[in-house]
Amino acid sequence: MKTSIVGYPRVGTLRELKYASEKYFKNAITAESLEQTAKAIRHTHWSVQQTSGLDLITSNDFSFYDNTLDTAFLLNVVPERYRALNLSPLDTYFAAAKGYQGEHGDVKALAMKKWFNTNYHYMVPEIDDSLEIKLVGTKPFDEFIEAKDQGLVTKPVVVGAFTFLKLTRFTGVKKALDFADAVAKAYTEILMKFNALGAEWVQFDEPYLVHDLTDEDIMLFEALYSKILGSKVAVKVLLQTYFGDVRDCYDTITKLDFDGIGLDFVEGKQSLSLVKKYGFPVGKTLFAGIVNGKNIWRNHYIKTLEIIDELQKHCDNIILNTSCSLLHVPYTLDNETKLDDKYKKHFSFAEEKLTELSELKSIIGSANPANEEEYIRNASLFAERRDCSNEAVQKKVAALTDENFTRLPAFAQRETIQKKIFNLPLLPTTTIGSFPQTADVKANRSSFKKGEISEAQYKEFNKKKISECVKLQEQLGLDILVHGEFERNDMVEYFGECLDGYLFTEKAWVQSYGTRCVKPPVVWGDISRRNPITVEWSVYAQNLTQKPMKGMLTGPVTILNWSFPREDISLKECAFQIGLAIHEEVLDLEANGIRIIQIDEAALREKLPLRKSDWKSEYLDWAIPAFRMVHSGVKPETQIHTHMCYSEFGDIIKDIDDMDADVITFEASRSDLTILAALKECNFKTEVGPGVYDIHSPRIPSVEEIKTALHKMLASIPASKLWVNPDCGLKTRGNAETVPSLEHLVQAAKEIRNENS
Numbered sequence: 001m002k003t004s005i006v007g008y009p010r011v012g013t014l015r016e017l018k019y020a021s022e023k024y025f026k027n028a029i030t031a032e033s034l035e036q037t038a039k040a041i042r043h044t045h046w047s048v049q050q051t052s053g054l055d056l057i058t059s060n061d062f063s064f065y066d067n068t069l070d071t072a073f074l075l076n077v078v079p080e081r082y083r084a085l086n087l088s089p090l091d092t093y094f095a096a097a098k099g100y101q102g103e104h105g106d107v108k109a110l111a112m113k114k115w116f117n118t119n120y121h122y123m124v125p126e127i128d129d130s131l132e133i134k135l136v137g138t139k140p141f142d143e144f145i146e147a148k149d150q151g152l153v154t155k156p157v158v159v160g161a162f163t164f165l166k167l168t169r170f171t172g173v174k175k176a177l178d179f180a181d182a183v184a185k186a187y188t189e190i191l192m193k194f195n196a197l198g199a200e201w202v203q204f205d206e207p208y209l210v211h212d213l214t215d216e217d218i219m220l221f222e223a224l225y226s227k228i229l230g231s232k233v234a235v236k237v238l239l240q241t242y243f244g245d246v247r248d249c250y251d252t253i254t255k256l257d258f259d260g261i262g263l264d265f266v267e268g269k270q271s272l273s274l275v276k277k278y279g280f281p282v283g284k285t286l287f288a289g290i291v292n293g294k295n296i297w298r299n300h301y302i303k304t305l306e307i308i309d310e311l312q313k314h315c316d317n318i319i320l321n322t323s324c325s326l327l328h329v330p331y332t333l334d335n336e337t338k339l340d341d342k343y344k345k346h347f348s349f350a351e352e353k354l355t356e357l358s359e360l361k362s363i364i365g366s367a368n369p370a371n372e373e374e375y376i377r378n379a380s381l382f383a384e385r386r387d388c389s390n391e392a393v394q395k396k397v398a399a400l401t402d403e404n405f406t407r408l409p410a411f412a413q414r415e416t417i418q419k420k421i422f423n424l425p426l427l428p429t430t431t432i433g434s435f436p437q438t439a440d441v442k443a444n445r446s447s448f449k450k451g452e453i454s455e456a457q458y459k460e461f462n463k464k465k466i467s468e469c470v471k472l473q474e475q476l477g478l479d480i481l482v483h484g485e486f487e488r489n490d491m492v493e494y495f496g497e498c499l500d501g502y503l504f505t506e507k508a509w510v511q512s513y514g515t516r517c518v519k520p521p522v523v524w525g526d527i528s529r530r531n532p533i534t535v536e537w538s539v540y541a542q543n544l545t546q547k548p549m550k551g552m553l554t555g556p557v558t559i560l561n562w563s564f565p566r567e568d569i570s571l572k573e574c575a576f577q578i579g580l581a582i583h584e585e586v587l588d589l590e591a592n593g594i595r596i597i598q599i600d601e602a603a604l605r606e607k608l609p610l611r612k613s614d615w616k617s618e619y620l621d622w623a624i625p626a627f628r629m630v631h632s633g634v635k636p637e638t639q640i641h642t643h644m645c646y647s648e649f650g651d652i653i654k655d656i657d658d659m660d661a662d663v664i665t666f667e668a669s670r671s672d673l674t675i676l677a678a679l680k681e682c683n684f685k686t687e688v689g690p691g692v693y694d695i696h697s698p699r700i701p702s703v704e705e706i707k708t709a710l711h712k713m714l715a716s717i718p719a720s721k722l723w724v725n726p727d728c729g730l731k732t733r734g735n736a737e738t739v740p741s742l743e744h745l746v747q748a749a750k751e752i753r754n755e756n757s
């Protein structure tokens, strides 16, 4: 039995690509030098896969920014506004990825969205009626040749035609089906080229297939692949799916002429039953995704072997595979020098997962699997009782009643009370929490972590930063202030570090967007709060100003969604444990004079199950209560804010309103404010601050631009409910763009207030 993976991480074990790209953007290195770094990273990755004994090594899973964007450029899907900048191909690519503001022009980036149910973001391709889709790029071929020069015949990976079209935004009247022929032709050419180059397999990633599919979707899929597979050449085609099962199209895909089909047996609840029920086509290869590409716990070999046993009854060719790309897990445990072995032995990052695949391969190949050393070691690891429970916490969760999930009095009454006591101007201005994490801020934190400075010195520096930040916000004329979050590396890791039951890593970075990474903490055991976490900072900041200072917390759903979760208790149980801890923090902030508390649920939308039928039962039924319990019991005059990123929450708008916050701010600028109609239609009760400009790009929005956005918002949202804010935290930005952007924001709000008074 051979082994394969869906894809490998690409930012470099020590985030080399991130550092090199950042230097390139600052003109500190040349494009050639950036290319050299990229090449070295690819080389290393191929070597690691080869050394691990992996049979099918991937290529074209590398990207400077995003694989979907790469595919768009490969297919000539480049909006005219980026071409018109007349930049080099690489810089045109980066302009589409990040926006561009400079001597060649001023354009916003393409929209960015969550990649299915992960915390990775892809760039949304954009097609207008005049665009001609054709194969124009060479990246996949170049990288295939590059690996070949290293002596490897790789399995190139390309985002599949169907998923590509389904993720694309069509700005004219033409729709996906109108481009199907051209797309199919381009993909046919891709296959021919790989055939000529000597590839054995080409992998087309079609994760979109795990959604609920309509008849039109299936028609589109068939139209595309009957053409792509029609003029078949020797190279074998792998249809790779992941993040769920393909219950709506199992029949369709098994009838088409694919040589291999990749199914996910980790997240795909029905994958196994589909194979059992309908069988698997004779002569084809099943790429069985049995090693979890998303979580970091060791594979339980006994369970995996049971699945493989079942599968072998129905399939004659099986290749062991990961459930999805390893992009979603960190590189290697070798970089974790501080984590005790008693923990480490339970974990498996990308490199260790390669080892798991090779161990599984040898166990399966053995005449007597249960006698194999790796098998025995794995079985005894899982037989061990992990020391991770806290009975008091378990009891508290078990004792929760309706009261714990209900804030009184009801929203309308609170709104009246709060309007009176805060007495804010129309369209109050605020920010989402963090201010630029400049080099000095990071250096201070890292010196403290390394023990180079004392805790007192560390705090003193942060306090200086806070006071500068407060002063700046007062000068800018913002209405509700924030302390700036200088003490936080990351909104989840920071809380993880202050909660019992969490483990932290040093280098376990996972890509979030572009080359930006997050370092998710690990939920090891039952969660509880040791001590107050944010109170000292918030109180210090509040004492510097007469204006209300927002306390700033991360909500339980986001903490959980951005952590590596346990697999031995339910997500609901874990979310409630975290909810209890954050609830204690909310009450402490309130007791210490903080009158506005923002509880970020940046990632709430992200883990919404891909299938509608699972939304409530598997997610919203516990996620919304987990948030509600955090602010139940606070006084009516305490204003609770929440914030969400990339809020494509049109379809769960009622549930968002049911979180029962007083104010919600969210990302909207990159998705062209499409959410407004939905807010209006459902009579959204919560006050709202749809972001007026995009903070993921260094461009500075003009006053006019912000006013235009606000006018558009006012057409759907009553002025009495509208807030004015950027679309997310400012920590990734520099002061150079932050200060003028906020000046423009405040100015725009003032001008609109005048129009309305």
Ligand code: GLN
Residues within 6 Å of the ligand: 432, 433, 434, 485, 491, 552, 600, 602, 643, 644, 645, 728, 729, 730, 731
């Ligand atoms: N309060 C956080 C910040 O401002 C929110 C970040 C986020 O939504 N991702 O950084």
Ligand code: ZN
Residues within 6 Å of the ligand: 432, 602, 643, 644, 645, 646, 667, 727, 728, 729
């Ligand atoms: Zn955000």
